Amino acid sequence: MSKKILITGASGFTGKHAVQHFLGKGYTVHAVTRHTKLDIDHKTVHIHSFDLSDKAAVHALLEDTKPDYILHLAGENSVPESWITPFKSWQANVDSTLHLVEAVRALGLTSRVVIAGSVLQDELSSAASPTHPYSLTKTMQTTVGLAWHNLFQVDVMIAKPSNIIGPGVSNGVCTLFAKQLRQLQASGKSNFQIGNAAVTRDFIDVRDLVAAYETLLLNGTAGETYEITSGRWVSLGEILSLLRRVSNFDFTIQSETEEAMEMKLPMKSEKIRALTWKPTRSLETSLADVWEYTAQQ
Structure with a gap:
């Protein structure tokens, strides 16, 4: 059963x-x-x-x-x-x-x-x-x-x-960027404006995250807190550059400032990785899937 x-x-x-x-x-x-x-x-x-x-x-x-x-x-x-x-x-x-x-x-x-x-x-x-x-x-x-x-x-x-990314209905920044870029592309314009392209985030693909949840249900220790991250901090500017690559839309990025004002949160994924979990999808793959999903909306 x-x-x-x-x-x-x-x-x-x-x-x-x-x-x-x-x-x-x-x-x-x-x-x-x-x-x-x-x-x-x-x-x-x-x-x-x-x-x-x-x-x-x-x-x-x-x-x-x-x-x-x-x-x-x-x-x-x-x-x-x-x-x-x-x-x-x-x-x-x-x-x-x-x-x-x-x-x-x-x-x-x-x-x-x-x-x-x-x-x-x-x-x-x-x-x-x-x-x-x-x-x-x-x-x-x-x-x-x-x-x-x-x-x-x-x-x-x-x-x-950490910050969750992937195809589906989401209010996450990567999905919002993809939607805005499709609107920009449809308008015939190519200048994408952002407040601060230097802000950094850690992104985890939702499908890798769900696999991590299963790992915890099967092998986790009761009473523990497990942080689930990719372990890679990237700037919003890099996210936009990757979206430019996967979308084949040659837009320019205009940032109001390049000063990173936010502190990185001290998240560590050693505990979940010790249970043999690790992310399997690259950030570029995740963004390509987000881009394809927004085409259907």
């Missing part, structure tokens, strides 16, 4: 890739969505549409499915929205996580749980002075998960990815 995995946020950018990945590996997938329909026809996909802020519904779902693994991707990931409706962000990120781990505890399940953190979350020591409401909710989300491990031995791990 195949292993059962419950994937929350299954209709999101990473969630859709996760559903396809685990189907391809032979898992029985229980996909949780809130409002967006998940267009997939597969005999081993079971789609559940409800809000994870509904504690009773979460409890009933876990009681019915008894998943071997839970990949918790659902939540509110918009910084601007968190300023407008902070309590909604809290419910989506913190309450939903608490309902999941508490249902695992209350039902006595042995489910392995991976909770997706964020590169934008703060350290717990800074929670009273957060960067924005979103960072607070992600800090508290991961804290709740680890607390339920320490208090009640729920098998929880935290995965904190």
Whole structure:
């Protein structure tokens, strides 16, 4: 009998890739969505549409499915929205996580749980002075998960990815660049303007990320936080140069400044790589796939 995995946020950018990945590996997938329909026809996909802020519904779902693994991707990931409706962000990120781990505890399940953190979350020591409401909710989300491990031995791990890239509906900077470049190309113009081309980021392909999530579910250590990165910092200017190559669109880059004002976040991927995971896709390949995807939009 195949292993059962419950994937929350299954209709999101990473969630859709996760559903396809685990189907391809032979898992029985229980996909949780809130409002967006998940267009997939597969005999081993079971789609559940409800809000994870509904504690009773979460409890009933876990009681019915008894998943071997839970990949918790659902939540509110918009910084601007968190300023407008902070309590909604809290419910989506913190309450939903608490309902999941508490249902695992209350039902006595042995489910392995991976909770997706964020590169934008703060350290717990800074929670009273957060960067924005979103960072607070992600800090508290991961804290709740680890607390339920320490208090009640729920098998929880935290995965904190860097900036995610790949084909699909995404608000990530690489997808935004690709869309803007297609609009520029269609207009007959060739001058792309950017505020600061020297700003650097670490990018991880969403498909490599999903493979890392599976590695954690199979081999990770409960109570640990795993940072998932490519290990390569690149400037936004380099991203644009690679997009110029994969698109065959000869545009010029005009940057208002070339001064890198941001500090690199101290993310390290040694722990996840020690579990034999490593990224397999080059940045250029990822960007080529993003470029092709935006042609369909």
